[in-house]
Amino acid sequence: ILNVEQSPQSLHVQEGDSTNFTCSFPSSNFYALHWYRWETAKSPEALFVMTLNGDEKKKGRISATLNTKEGYSYLYIKGSQPEDSATYLCAFIRAGTASKLTFGTGTRLQVTL
Amino acid sequence: SQTIHQWPATLVQPVGSPLSLECTVEGTSNPNLYWYRQAAGRGLQLLFYSVGIGQISSEVPQNLSASRPQDRQFILSSKKLLLSDSGFYLCAWNGRANEQFFGPGTRLTVL
Helix, strand or coil, X not given: CCXXXXXXCEEEEECCCCEEEEEECCCCCEEEEEEEEECCCCCCEEEEEECCCCCEEEECCEEEEEEXXXXXXXXXXXXXXXXXXXXXXXXXXXXXXXXXXXXXXXXXXXXXX | CCXXXXXXXXXXXXXXXXXXXXXXXECCCCCCEEEEEECCCCCEEEEEEEEECCEEEECCCCCCEEEEEECCEEEEEECXXXXXXXXXXXXXXXXXXXXXXXXXXXXXXXX
């Protein structure tokens, strides 16, 4: 059983605040780490696919970093907006597992005015 | 472009009744297909995945089964539903970078 853990479980911030979440995963046999955004009443959508230690990816106000040696990834949101409210999921793929993803339980972000 | 369909969108079934959820993918061939479930208060759990027609791998022992009768069709079934089968079921296929593209999901309530 792979342990993929996310913290915090939930987060409530004001509009304009910057925030970050953590995803921790096994540091051995790493293949890839994904971040997804899951809005209420919609399907999860991929934000980032990260494969290399030290990777840093950015999409607008959202960015992510990856440390495969210590087994963690951070997701940052700069200047949070109400439309950023969603559950953010990370998913780990172990090498040699035919693209099977193990998801964390997610961080639920709520951004209020 | 690729599209993934799931139906029904919502379903309320009595305990002990059968289940069939269908997922179809358009715009791609020979995709890896996946069934996930999110139970109340829990994360997304991989139930089954398939790398081709007739090829099914089960990730967790459970009351459910899956079949892939055609390249772009993936079906989730049960002969007798349990209360614990309630949840939100998502079908997905994987892109070039193995990112998952999810369908709209089915909300199943077993009473």
